Amino acid sequence: MLFNSLDFAVFLPIVFFLYWFVFKNNLRSQNLLIVVVSYVFYGWWDWRFLALIAFSTLIDFLIGIELGKEGDKLKRRGLLIVSVLVNIGFLGFFKYYNFFLDNFTAAFSIAGMPIQVNSLNIILPVGISFYTFQTLSYSIDVYRRKLEPTRDWISFTAFVSFFPQLMAGPIERATNLLPQFYKKRVFDSSLAIDGLRQILWGLFKKMVIADNCAEYANLIFNNSSEYSGSMLVLGAFFFAFQIYGDFSGYSDIAIGTSRLFGFSLMQNFAFPYFSRDIAEFWRRWHMSLTTWFRDYVYIPLGGSRGSLYGKIRNTFIIFLVSGFWHGANWTFIVWGALNALYFLPSLISGKNRKNLNVPAEGSRLPSFKETVSILSTFMLTVFAWIFFRAENMTHAMSYIGGMFSEDLFSIPNFTNLKGAVTLLVLIAGFIIIEWKGRGGQYAISKFGIKRSRVFRWSMYLLIILAIDIFGNTSEEIEFIYFQF
Template identity: 70%
Template sequence: MLFNSIDFAIFLPIVFLLYWFVANKNLKLQNFLIVIASYVFYGWWDWRFLTLILFSTLVDYSIGYRLNTEENKLKRKVLLWTSILVNLGFLGFFKYYNFFLDNFISAFSFFGMVIKANTLNIILPVGISFYTFQTLSYTIDVYKKKLEPTKDFIAFAAFVCFFPQLVAGPIERATHLLPQFFNKRHFDYHKAIDGMRQILWGLFKKIVIADNCAEFANQIFNNSADYNGSTLVLGALFFTFQIYGDFSGYSDIAIGTSRLFGFDLKQNFAFPYFSRDIAEFWRRWHISLNTWFRDYLYIPLGGSRGGTKMKIRNTFVIFLVSGFWHGANWTFIIWGALNALYFLPIMLSNNNRKHLDLVAEGRFLPSFKELISMLTTFTLTVFAWIFFRAENLGHAWDYLKTIFSSSIINTPYFENGKKAIPTITLLVFFIIIEWLGRSGKHALEKIGINWNRKVRLAIYYSICFLIFWYGGKQETFIYFQF
C-alpha cells in the first residue's frame, strides 16, 4: 500500500478511529490492532511475504527470550549468530543471490572456464532491508544486555511490523521504539497537529518534488547517449532532488503518521543538502541507517580509536557495506567507495566533527564561506549520485565522459524541456521552505509555530493545492527496491 494512494487515504482514518475510539482503553488491544493493520498494510502489496515477517518475528522473539535465561557464553553466542545468520540469510538470498551468481560465473569466465547456472526470478520483498536491521538491533541489544527481552509477543510483533515505518524506515532501535508499546498512549492534540504538518510536507516532497523530478531524471538518464554534457548535469540535479524528496518524504509521512498514534520515531533526514562538508552530510542523511552501521559495525571494528590504517579500513568497510546494502550492483559499491574517499581527508585531519551547529544559525542568509562550503559539498554529492542512478558502471562512465566533454558549455536541451520549467520553479519554492524551516525536525515545524496564522494557512493551502494538482501519478517510492 502506497502512502500516496487512495487506498491509504481510506485505510489510515479507519485504523485511527478504531485505535482511539474502540481500542483506546486497552493497551494490548491497541497493540493487536497495530499488528493486524500492519499485516493488512504489507499484505496489500503481496500477502505471500507476510510469512517472512512472521518467521523473522518468531525467530528473534524466541532467541531474545532464550538469551535472557542463558548464562553460558558459548550458547549465548550461538543464539546471537543464529539470529544474525537467519536474518541476513533471508536478506542475502532475496537481494543478492543473482548478483553473487553472476559475478561468480564472470570470474570463472575470465580464466576461460564456462559455468552454466541459472539465475532465479526472485521478487525482492518490500522493506526486507529495513525490518531485518530492526529485528537484529533487538537481538544484539538483548545479547549485550542493553535491553530486557519482552515476554509480550504481540508488543514485539507490533514493533517489528509497525506499518508507518515497515517498508522504508526509519530503522528504529528496539531500545527506543519497543518500550513505547508498553506505555499507555494518550491522544495529544498538538502532537497530532504537528504530525499532520509533517505528513503534508512529506506528501509534497514525494508527489510534487520527487515524482516530477523523476519524469525528467528518467528521461535524461535513460537516453543519456542522445544528450550533451549540460543536459546530463541537469539530469543529475533532477535525480538529486528526486531521491531526497522521495526518501525523506516517505520518512516524514512515516514519522507524522506515527505521531497520530502516540509514537515518536527518530528524525531520519536533517536537511542534508545544506551540509558544509561530507561528514555533516552523512550525519544528516538517512540518519537511522548510518547510526545503525556506526553502532553495530563501525564501533565493533574499532571505530576511529586505532591507527591510521585501521581508521582507513573501517571507513571503507562502513561505506562499502552501506553501498552494498542499497542494492546488488557494482554501481552502489562504487558510490559507497566514492563517499569513503570524500570522507577520509576530513576524518584523518580530525575535522569530521567540525560542523555540529546549525548552518547560518540566527541569520537569514549563510556567510560567503558557508555558501561555498555548501555548494562544494552539494556538487560532490551530485557527482556520487550519478553512480547510484546509473544502470551499470559502463553507463555511469559514459555519462561522466559526456559531462566532462566540451558539450558541457552547450545549452541544455531535451524533449519537452519547457515542461521542466514549472518543476524548477517548484524546486526553488521547496528549497526556500526547507531553508526557512531548517532549525526544526521537519520544514513546517517552526513555520507552524512561529509564523503569522494567515501566512501559515496560505502556505498550507498552497501545498494542498499543489499536491492535488500533481497527485495522479501514484509513483512507487524509490527505497521500496532497497
C-alpha cells in the same frame, strides 16, 4: 499500499478511528490492532511474504527470551549468531543470490573455465532490508544487555511490523520504539496536528518535487547518449532532488503518521543538502541507517580509535557495506567507495566532527565560506549519485564521459521547456522553505507558528493546492527505496 494512494487515504482514517475510539481503553487491543493492520498494509503489496516477516519476528522473539535466561558467554554468542545468520541469510538470498551467482560464473569465464548455472527469478520482498536491521537491533541489544528481552509477543510483533515505517524506515532501534508499545497512549491533539503537518510536507516532497524530478531524471538517464553535457548535469541534479524528495518524503509521512497514534520515531533526514562537508552530510542523510552501521559495525571494528590505517580501513568497510546494503550492483559499491574517498580528508585531518551545529546558525544567510562549502559538498554528492542511479558501471562511465564533453557549457535543450522551468522554480522555492526551516525536525515544523491561524491555514492550503496542480494525482508512483 502506498502512502500516496487512495487506498491509504481510506485506510488511515479507519485505523485512526478504531485505534482511538474503539480500543482506546485497552493497550493490548491497540497493539493487536497495530499488528493486524500492519500485516494488512504489508500484505496489500504481496501477501505471500507475510510468512517471511512472521518467521523473522518469531525467531528473534524466541532468541531474545533465551538470551535473557542464558548466562554462559559462548551459548549467548551462539544464539546471537543464529539470529544474524537467519536474518542476513534471508536478506542475502532474496537480495544478493543472483548477484553473487552472476559474478561467480563471470569469474570462471574470465579464467577460461565457463560454467552454466541457472539464476532464479527472485522477487525482492519490499522492506526486507529495513525490518531485518530493525529486528537485528533487538537481538544485538539484548545480547549486549542494553535491553531486557520482552515476553510480550504482541508488542514485539507490533514493533517489527509497525506499518508507518515498515516499508522504508526509519530503521528504529528496539531501545527506542519497543518500550513505547508497553505504555498507555493518550491522544494528544497538538501531537496529531504536528503529525498531519509533517505528512502534508512529506506528500509535497514526494508528489511535487520527487515525482516531477523523476520524469526528467528518468528521461535523461535512460537516453543519456542522446543528450549534451549540460543536459546530463541537469539529469544528475534532478535525480539528486528526486531521491531526496522521495526518501525524506517517505520518512516525513512515516514519522507524521506515527505521531497520529502516539508514537515518536527518530528523525531520518536533517536537511543534508545544506551540509558543509561529507562527514556532516552522512550525519544528516538516512540517519537511522548511518547510526545503525556506526553502532553495530563501525564501533565494534574499532571505530576511530587506534592507528590511522585502522581508521581508514573501518571507514571503507562501513561505506562499502552501506553501498552494498542498497543493492546488488557494482554501482552501489562504487558509490560507497567514492563517498569513503570523499570522507578521508576530514578523517585524516581530524575535522570529521567539525560541523555539528545548524548551518548559518543565527543568521538568515550563510557566510561566503559556508556557501562555498555547501555548494562544493552538494556537487560532490550529485556526482556520486550518478553511480547510484546508473543501470550498471558501463552506463555510469558513459554518462560521466558524456557529461564532461565539449558541450558541457552549452544551453540545455528541453523538449518541454515550460515544464522544466516550472520545475526549477518549484525546486528553488523548496530550497528556500527548507533553508528557513533548517533548525526544526522538518522544514515547516515551526513555519508560521508565531503568526495567526489564518496565515498557517493559508500556507497549508497553498501546499495542498501545489500538490493538486503539480503533483501526479492520477498515478500512484512507488517510492525509490521500496527496491532496497
